[in-house]
Amino acid sequence: MASPQLSVIIPVHNEGANIAPLCERLLPILNRITSVWEVVFVDDGSRDDTLERIREVSRAEPRVGAVSFSRNFGKEIAIAAGLDHAQGDAVVIMDADLQHPPEMIETFVERWREGYMMVYGQRTDRSDETRVKRGFAHLFYQLFARFGEIALPEGAGDFRLIDRKGVEVLRTLGEKARFSKGLYAWIGFKATGVPFVVEERRFGTSKWSFRKLFRFAFDGIAAFSTVPLRIWTYIGFLISILSIATAVFFMIRTLLFGTDLPGFPSLIVSIMFFSGIQLMSLGIVGEYVGRIFAEVKRRPLYVVAERIGGAAEVSSSIVPEAYPLRRA
Ligand code: UDP
Ligand code: MG
DSSP states (O other): OOOOSEEEEEEESSOHHHHHHHHHHHHHHHHHHOSSEEEEEEEOSOOSSHHHHHHHHHHHOTTEEEEEESSOOOHHHHHHHHHHHOOOSEEEEOOSSSOSOTTHHHHHHHHHHTTOSEEEEEESOOTTSOHHHHHHHHHHHHHHHHHOSSOOOTTEEEEEEEEHHHHHHHHHOOOSSOOHHHHHHHTOOSEEEEEEOOOOOOSSOOSOOHHHHHHHHHHHHHHHOOHHHHHHHHHHHHHHHHHHHHHHHHHHHHHHHOOSSOSHHHHHHHHHHHHHHHHHHHHHHHHHHHHHHHHHTOOOSOOEEEEEGGGGGOOOOSSOTTSOOOOO
């Protein structure tokens, strides 16, 4: 069989109820575009019937396959695994909850045929999210624009089409704390955005907690900027100057007016202030050291437990040979 022209990667974590409605809507669209397509579900350690549901679809339609992780590795890693397994000349990444309208793929492919290497869906409004979440998202994009090494188009998410050339470059980026949105921008190439409206999640709930999102935002900034690490040099320097000025001020005051009370309050305040600064800067250094630690361990990004359908034939996973892979 010819290698597929179009691959669709769908990371799934406990999305059992969404599999059938998604495939019902997605597969006719793929058939309209080309007959040589494949769908690669990446089952990110689901504990519900997700894998069973995929198996059912795959039995009737072998172009639908899956790679199943041994546990939950997170969406970013699931996307990386999808890129390792997808064989298409163009690869589309989308969510399973039907928030990314599959109809958009037709537009993506049109743009790709026009010569764009990367076509991303750009959400026009975030009104489906809470104000707090939107506020934080905006703050993140501003921080990233100010300090990040690359330009990140606002509103562009994982819903996108990537040309084979771009996929191969992405696969060589083996970093562990993955921030896909940054990586897509980092590889460069001719890219264009297509506006779309995010739909309501079909079944189930979002898998992102605030804590996870915050973690994700920090991963993003830390992966593409060393400013949080370096800024402490300047802050430290400024504070030192300030404390010298304060000391001079106290000295002069004591010389002119004498001492009224031993400087107990100022002492406590300055001790608290400096221990705060020190802990903070230590924490920032720790964040980066933690990342270095994660990289030097050189663990594989993910562990595959099982493969279903089309994905069973592929052995292009970056999991080293030492990991015996059981074939479905
Ligand atoms: N997802 C995943 N692993 C995770 C969390 C989420 O593969 O640890 C998948 C999830 O099944 C869905 C996509 O990533 O297909 C987007 O997740 P979700 O809808 O929860 O995120 P949101 O739309 O709220 O950003
Ligand atoms: Mg969603």
